[in-house]
Amino acid sequence: xxxxxxxxxxxxxxxxxxxxxxxxxxxxxxxxxxxxxxxxxxxxxxxxxxxxxxxxxxxxxxxxxxxxxxxxxxxxxxxxxxxxxxxxxxxxxxxxxxxxxxxxxxxxxxxxxxxxxxxxxxxxxxxxxxxxxxxxxxxxxxxxxxxxxxxxxxxxxxxxxxxxxxxxxxxxxxxxxxxxxxxxxxxxxxxxxxxxxxxxxxxxxxxxxxxxxxxxxxxxxxxxxxxxxxxxxxxxxxxxxxxxxxxxxxxxxxxxxxxxxxxxxxxxxxxxxxxxxxxxxxxxxxxxxxxxxxxxxxxxxxxxxxxxxxxxxx
Amino acid sequence: xxxxxxxxxxxxxxxxxxxxxxxxxxxxxxxxxxxxxxxxxxxxxxxxxxxxxxxxxxxxxxxxxxxxxxxxxxxxxxxxxxxxxxxxxxxxxxxxxxxxxxxxxxxxxxxxxxxxxxxxxxxxxxxxxxxxxxxxxxxxxxxxxxxxxxxxxxxxxxxxxxxxxxxxxxxxxxxxxxxxxxxxxxxxxxxxxxxxxxxxxxxxxxxxxxxxxxxxxxxxxxxxxxxxxxxxxxxxxxxxxxxxxxxxxxxxxxxxxxxxxxxxxxxxxxxxxxxxxxxxxxxxxxxxxxxxxxxxxxxxxxxxxxxxxxxxxxxxxxxxxxxxxxxxxxxxxxxxxxxxxxxxxxxxxxxxxxxxxxxxxxxxxxxxxxxxxxxxxx
Numbered sequence: 292x293x294x295x296x297x298x299x300x301x302x303x304x305x306x307x308x309x310x311x312x313x314x315x316x317x318x319x320x321x322x323x324x325x326x327x328x329x330x331x332x333x334x335x336x337x338x339x340x341x342x343x344x345x346x347x348x349x350x351x352x353x354x355x356x357x358x359x360x361x362x363x364x365x366x367x368x369x370x371x372x373x374x375x376x377x378x379x380x381x382x383x384x385x386x387x388x389x390x391x392x393x394x395x396x397x398x399x400x401x402x403x404x405x406x407x408x409x410x411x412x413x414x415x416x417x418x419x420x421x422x423x424x425x426x427x428x429x430x431x432x433x434x435x436x437x438x439x440x441x442x443x444x445x446x447x448x449x450x451x452x453x454x455x456x457x458x459x460x461x462x463x464x465x466x467x468x469x470x471x472x473x474x475x476x477x478x479x480x481x482x483x484x485x486x487x488x489x490x491x492x493x494x495x496x497x498x499x500x501x502x503x504x505x506x507x508x509x510x511x512x513x514x515x516x517x518x519x520x521x522x523x524x525x526x527x528x529x530x531x532x533x534x535x536x537x538x539x540x541x542x543x544x545x546x547x548x549x550x551x552x553x554x555x556x557x558x559x560x561x562x563x564x565x566x567x568x569x570x571x572x573x574x575x576x577x578x579x580x581x582x583x584x585x586x587x588x589x590x591x592x593x594x595x596x597x598x599x600x601x602x603x604x605x
Numbered sequence: 606x607x608x609x610x611x612x613x614x615x616x617x618x619x620x621x622x623x624x625x626x627x628x629x630x631x632x633x634x635x636x637x638x639x640x641x642x643x644x645x646x647x648x649x650x651x652x653x654x655x656x657x658x659x660x661x662x663x664x665x666x667x668x669x670x671x672x673x674x675x676x677x678x679x680x681x682x683x684x685x686x687x688x689x690x691x692x693x694x695x696x697x698x699x700x701x702x703x704x705x706x707x708x709x710x711x712x713x714x715x716x717x718x719x720x721x722x723x724x725x726x727x728x729x730x731x732x733x734x735x736x737x738x739x740x741x742x743x744x745x746x747x748x749x750x751x752x753x754x755x756x757x758x759x760x761x762x763x764x765x766x767x768x769x770x771x772x773x774x775x776x777x778x779x780x781x782x783x784x785x786x787x788x789x790x791x792x793x794x795x796x797x798x799x800x801x802x803x804x805x806x807x808x809x810x811x812x813x814x815x816x817x818x819x820x821x822x823x824x825x826x827x828x829x830x831x832x833x834x835x836x837x838x839x840x841x842x843x844x845x846x847x848x849x850x851x852x853x854x855x856x857x858x859x860x861x862x863x864x865x866x867x868x869x870x871x872x873x874x875x876x877x878x879x880x881x882x883x884x885x886x887x888x889x890x891x892x893x894x895x896x897x898x899x900x901x902x903x904x905x906x907x908x909x910x911x912x913x914x915x916x917x918x919x920x921x922x923x924x925x926x927x928x929x930x931x932x933x934x935x936x937x938x939x940x941x942x943x944x945x946x947x948x949x950x951x952x953x954x955x956x957x958x959x960x961x962x963x964x965x966x967x968x969x970x971x972x973x974x975x976x977x978x979x980x981x982x983x
Contacts, residue, residue, distance in 0.1 A: 343824050344824075345820065345823055345824055365826060368824060368825060368826050369826045371824075373821070373824040373825075375817060375820050375821050375824070376817075377816075377817030377820070379816060379817040379818040379820060379821040380818070380821075381624065381628070381816070381818060382816075383627075383628060383631045383632065384624065384627055384628070384631070388624070388627055391620075392620050392621075392623070392624040393821075393825065395616055395617065395619065395620030395623075396617055396620055396621075396822070396825045396826065396827045397825060397826060398613050398616060398617070398826065400616050
């Protein structure tokens with residue numbers, strides 16, 4: 292297997308007495324979409340800034356695209372694309388001028404620059420909008436333009452810091468299809484987000500809580516580890532009366548009303564949907580229908596924040 | 606640096622400069638600040654802040670009423686500076702000053718002609734409204750000159766045969782008419798260049814911080830010196846254009862001459878601009894937001910340029926501490942050099958200390974700005 296695109300070893304950053312990133316270690320493989328999740332202030336952006344050579348680590352080390360971020364930040368910068376959290380294109384410039392400027396900043400010039408600009412405009416669906424003023428584009432298009440400007444120099448690795456913050460769901464979906472195309476073409480994508488539905492698109496996810504990396508796995512793996520219980524949704528008549536009886540059933544961990552339905556969290560080793568339905572019917576519910584719902588990353592995130600605060604991973 | 610590396614670097618600087626030029630083109634306020642404001646200010650200062658004394662309202666109390674006293678009053682009235690507006694008894698002078706009907710009063714006492722005829726010293730009294738000290742001083746000097754002239758005339762008429770009167774000939778070199786516009790235009794140029802240069806650059810870098818694009822720049826291979834140079838170039842061009850505009854406007858509107866070599870004018874302007882742009886950069890590097898940058902830029906550019914540069918108040922008249930302080934104000938050297946080039950036709954031989962001082966300031970401030978411009982953003 293090829294060398295990892297990113298390798299962080301005990302990477303730390305302190306600001307005075309505050310430790311923003313605390314001995315974080317992970318590897319990102321080439322061509323994977325690596326999601327970096329965490330609440331605001333959990334240390335996501337600080338980690339990215341260290342990885343792209345903007346911020347010197349106070350401890351540990353990291354290599355990005357084979358270059359050490361502490362000793363060769365310039366080599367790191369030349370081999371990555373970066374899209375910062377804050378929208379940072381020049382709003383008063385036309386779309387094509389923004390691309391031309393960032394292309395030249397990465398050393399492209401002349402025909403190569405013009406060709407690459409046109410190619411990227413097409414790729415992100417902005418063909419024909421080259422002369423539009425950037426500030427007049429809707430948010431979703433601006434976001435795609437920012438992505439395009441991070442890709443001009445064909446970096447093998449891109450860092451996207453909350454690329455879809457404040458963008459509507461349809462535009463977010465379009466944006467993620469671009470990210471997946473990118474990864475399919477072999478580009479490694481390191482992306483932070485706090486939209487948990489988006490994180491499902493990542494091959495692997497690192498979960499940051501209070502500066503520590505508390506979990507690192509595929510979305511399915513995270514769910515298995517962090518949400519071992521099965522969540523069942525029960526619908527039907529007379530559920531409220533039956534809920535009390537259900538709570539006393541061995542293997543039931545929690546019962547909570549959810550609209551007209553009940554969410555029942557059970558130990559999958561002891562109970563399943565059929566047995567819960569039977570128990571509900573026995574308790575007086577009329578024609579109960581029970582089905583399993585997959586755990587979401589939101590469940591994982593909440594569990595991790597609960598337990599991660601104590602620093603104990605399961 | 607290898608050739609390839611240098612070439613890349615130039616491409617990046619060019620990209621920065623090109624981008625900045627588009628910003629300027631797209632922002633009418635920047636262009637107005639750079640090109641329209643100077644002309645407005647020049648008109649205001651050139652016409653408004655004139656220290657020329659012209660047709661000052663003079664009240665006359667001629668108590669003698671003789672041929673000699675009338676001749677003296679005529680001499681005053683014939684001058685460019687005085688205009689006899691009223692004839693009153695001397696006691697009324699203060700009232701006239703208060704009402705603003707006159708700023709000077711000439712009192713010729715009874716017996717003026719008699720004293721003169723008897724070969725004794727005759728005295729006349731000039732009352733001046735000293736509220737405006739600058740005007741009062743000039744009037745005093747002019748009145749003195751008129752009276753001397755009159756004495757000479759009298760001496761010539763009656764005593765020429767006995768002893769030739771001593772004549773003092775005053776000749777003002779470079780600005781014979783004592784026109785304040787001649788004096789002001791170089792000063793205003795310095796002031797305007799200082800303000801626009803500092804403001805423009807103070808805003809541009811602070812804007813990048815505010816927008817968040819600075820982080821994007823730092824994440825790219827563009828180096829900090831490249832950012833600084835790329836930012837400087839377009840504003841340097843704009844500043845030189847401004848200098849040209851101000852000097853040309855001064856020539857057309859106020860007949861300010863251009864006696865020295867024009868390349869020296871541009872060289873001096875260039876050195877000064879680099880220093881001022883560097884000062885603006887330093888401010889915006891430290892300030893990180895446009896509001897603070899604007900305030901600091903205005904204060905640090907405007908006050909020294911007006912007060913310490915010698916634009917209005919001669920440096921030689923300042924108390925020693927201020928004179929010493931003015932030595933680190935680049936505007937002082939520019940004002941001195943511009944007056945030399947425009948009015949005296951001075952060349953490098955006379956002005957090299959000014960050029961040296963401007964160069965030192967420019968190098969120091971750009972170096973400082975680049976150093977403080979932390980490449981790694983915390």
